[in-house]
Amino acid sequence: MFANPAVRAAGYAMMAVAIVLLSLATGNKFYIHLAQTLCYTTVAVIGLNVLLGLTGQMSLGQAAFYAIGAYGSALLSSRLGLPLFISMPAGVLFAGAAGFLVGLGALRTRGTYLAMATLAFGFIVEIAAQRWTDLTGGTMGIIGIPSLDFGSRKMGETYFLWVAAGVYLLVQILSDYLFSSRFYRILLAVKENESAARTAGFSVPVWRVVVFGMSAATAGIAGVFFTHQSAFINSDAFTLTLTLTLLIAAVIGGLGRSYGPLLGTAIALAIGEFIASLVDLSLLVYGSILLGVLLLFPEGAIGLGARLGQALTKRKSTGGKPVDAGPASTARLSTSRKPRGNGPVLQVAGLSKHYQGVKAVEDVTIDVMPGTIHAVIGPNGAGKSTLINCISGIYRPTKGRVYLHGQDITDLGAHRRARLGLSRSFQNLQLVPSLSVIENVMLGVAPAHSAISDFAHWMTSRAYEAEERARALALLAQFNLDAFADASPDDLPYGHRKLVEMARVLAEQPLVMLLDEPIAGLNDVEAREIAATVRRIREAGTTILLVEHNMEFVMQLSDRVTVLDYGTRIAEGSPAEIQRDPAVIAAYLGTPADAPETASAAP
């Protein structure tokens, strides 16, 4: 939340001290109990907030993971007599593992299907908890579960609170880190633009499953604490209503904001206490809250607060902080990945792509030499887009191989190819709308530190991610876009957005850059700007393979041209050779059947 780590650390310390002092000062068991519930429930809501708010995955089965954690630890401690320091982490582990499996199973399903599958999973676990009485005791429940009280009757509940608060604080710190680090950018890309995430080298399924498993684990943490808070649990606690309560807390607080869960859970608990006196109307209240918040204040309490704050302060400071972009030179565009040897850096060998009999691409072979601009041209429907999709790993070819530096990459996914140095832009731009321009470019910048030292850096340094930011800004400066660094990509004109995407691709320091129709939809001035940029990128050492149907653009720019027609390669050579090639002329201007042979003689 705060960029200054000292302020942030002070905030955490104050929270910890406040919990300890307040819990010692009050003798009121009710408040202690409420604070315990607030701490562990917030943990579950934090997980849900990341899942729904950052990756956009809807889970209606959080109660199931909560139940698995709760029963896991309850059974291990009461039946097997295991100590709590073993049974509690084990319960969390069970929940996380279950979440991982469900997430893995739901991988190929998307959106609505995930909501349905998790609803069904929650339903199954709820029924199993009710009916598998040998294991869970059903509605009669499990009695005699040891409490987490460290053997102290008098202070036990206070100690419980301290542990729960400690765990909450830890999870909150991790959440804060997540929200201010590159993981925020990755998860938003996974949510809003899978293509962008994949071409930036991130595996969408892996991130989905990991986040799903983690959110299940946080629900498990809450379940485990719930179990040992009272000495009794039964199946009534783990219904869909619990899932909805957690969702309500996440939504009320404000989805996609790091402190939404704490605020939301506090409000939800307060409402819970309030409706305890009018039990008969509880569902009515919950339902109305869901409708009211989602329809009237979709940003939740935090978003509402921020709006009010903005209205009051009338935004005094304007613009971003000036950052030194460094000298503008082609050096900034250069790639650290240099091609080895003199052979082709990218080889497409006998590649075919068929769609149920339609041969979109048939036996195409291309050798892209290092340090060149290689263009693939062809009339509409020639198979250019299919080809580039097969090369970049979006489609799987029916036949043929793709080699990068002699390494067979045909079976690798797009994100693996990106990491090996094969990055692409898209004809229909792929940017992440919720990220600023510079954050979109930073998506491609490799982290300057390892995972652990990045976290340490965030904890201690004021200049967190300064290197990554500076590199992204330098790239933007190359495109004269540094003034728009903090703008939303949606606010930029189309031509500028194309450049932003190119900057992101360049940020990955690719060995070969694939450009899919780079000047489609641009005016002449913008097209010339792109041409100049592409030339500079090549001069800085990056090989470029581009697909385009604008002849003039291709002929001026390219070192070598491959021509496709009806999916097959009809010519390859230098621009001058291509311009003279009769087959190419026929493909572009019509076949001799349309015009008599004699009339087509060139002057």
Next chain:
Amino acid sequence: MSAANFLQLLLSGLTMGALYALTAKGLFVAHLATTRMNFGQGDFLMIAAYISTALLLAKVPVVVVVGVVLLCLAVLGWGLERIALRPLDRLKARAGEYSWVLTTMGVALILQNTATLVWGKSAQYSPPLFSASRQDVVRVLGVGVFVEELIVIVVGFLVVGLFYLFLFKTTAGRAVRVIAFNPDAATLLGIDVKRTISLVFVVAALLAGISGVLAGPIVTVQPHMGLVFTVKALAVAALGGFANPLGVLAGAIIFGIAESFANYFNSSFGDLYPLLIVLGLLIVRPTGLFGEARADVR
């Protein structure tokens, strides 16, 4: 298992299958036109079952009962779209992608609470619709079969047939399919998209209403019965494939019969097995048994 048993299980499976088909059709048509649907579809069914039970107990003629229920449910479906779904479009990017799941569930919670307030928490039993008592039996191939079940099967599949007529033979049905294909193109063709979407949710609610009336005498009516129907209708729709109108029907029949036999062999957990199988199947075939093959986009 005797042949008589087999036939009885088959018929009660078909009965539930008909109810699931009706409920799932409502989800299907809403999903077809809007890619959204009512996560409280089962609660709509619950409300229909309560209204019908109350009226039948008051000795209101069946025809009137059906009319009143359909009227009430049409209003509910129209209101759902107006209150819980359409306002989300106005929020544009401010609304989360899956807010509709939660808003429709919010309405479901309100309906559950309302049912509890009006009719109490305890389970109720609807009088039979078509026969003198719930236990009326006819002989089919020498086997005793509940009359109610037979009629539910006939009426259920008849209504599904009417639904197909609506979807494929009427102008409004064609409009729904055009919107499913492309809402912008539908506007250009002069289709009133907003009104058609309203209509879609009314149709979805009517289908829930009919299954509610039919379900009343067969299952116990209580405020929280909706979730089971929602979950199973979703499972059926997913099994059949959301893109395939006949798939939903086939999915419902398979699911209902599988459930009936699973219950026979394991009375405590039998009803969970079909659900688990559907979940497992979705892992292997995410588009369902009869869904179109997904494009090879990785």
